[in-house]
Amino acid sequence: MIDFECTPRVDLEFMNREHRKAFDDANALKSLLDNALERRLDSGVKEQRKSVLESELEIEADAQVTEPDSVEIDQLLQTLLLDTVTHFELEQQCMEEYLFPARVEHNQEHQRVLVWMAEEHSLWTADCSVETIIHLSDYAADKFPNWLLSHIVTMDTVMASYIHRHGGTSL
Ligand SMILES: [Fe+2]
Ligand SMILES: [Fe+2]
Numbered sequence: 549m550i551d552f553e554c555t556p557r558v559d560l561e562f563m564n565r566e567h568r569k570a571f572d573d574a575n576a577l578k579s580l581l582d583n584a585l586e587r588r589l590d591s592g593v594k595e596q597r598k599s600v601l602e603s604e605l606e607i608e609a610d611a612q613v614t615e616p617d618s619v620e621i622d623q624l625l626q627t628l629l630l631d632t633v634t635h636f637e638l639e640q641q642c643m644e645e646y647l648f649p650a651r652v653e654h655n656q657e658h659q660r661v662l663v664w665m666a667e668e669h670s671l672w673t674a675d676c677s678v679e680t681i682i683h684l685s686d687y688a689a690d691k692f693p694n695w696l697l698s699h700i701v702t703m704d705t706v707m708a709s710y711i712h713r714h715g716g717t718s719l
Pocket of ligand 1: 563566567635639700704
């Protein structure tokens with residue numbers, strides 16, 4: 549997990565706000581996934597302890613424990629996606645307005661990451677299994693925040709500096 553406070557700032561404040569939101573979304577998702585994994589593992593242990601004589605009602609009650617997790621994780625994946633769409637749209641508008649020279653390459657990178665993020669979300673829609681929780685934990689705690697940090701210190705830093713030097717101010 550990466551905390552926004554430990555990352556470098558760029559020259560445009562609206563971008564720093566979007567980056568904070570993205571790290572916060574990813575960290576909240578990681579926490580939810582950790583809790584969900586813990587509950588799944590707990591209920592797995594309980595299942596093993598159940599005797600054959602236990603009623604179906606009890607088994608049903610245990611199954612329902614995981615249901616709110618799935619909905620919450622889905623909602624947070626949706627929030628991360630919508631916040632990222634907004635983040636990229638704001639940067640793209642800014643690059644167009646100031647005719648930033650590398651705007652095509654920067655936009656292509658944004659589009660690639662949105663496709664990747666939508667694919668991660670669709671994994672959860674298709675299968676809320678322990679394997680998917682583990683996969684998404686790696687995405688939320690490592691793959692996505694490390695991509696974001698690397699994007700901030702390269703493309704975003706160059707773009708924000710250019711726009712700031714050409715009269716762009718914080719939105
Ligand atoms: Fe950015
Ligand atoms: Fe960017």
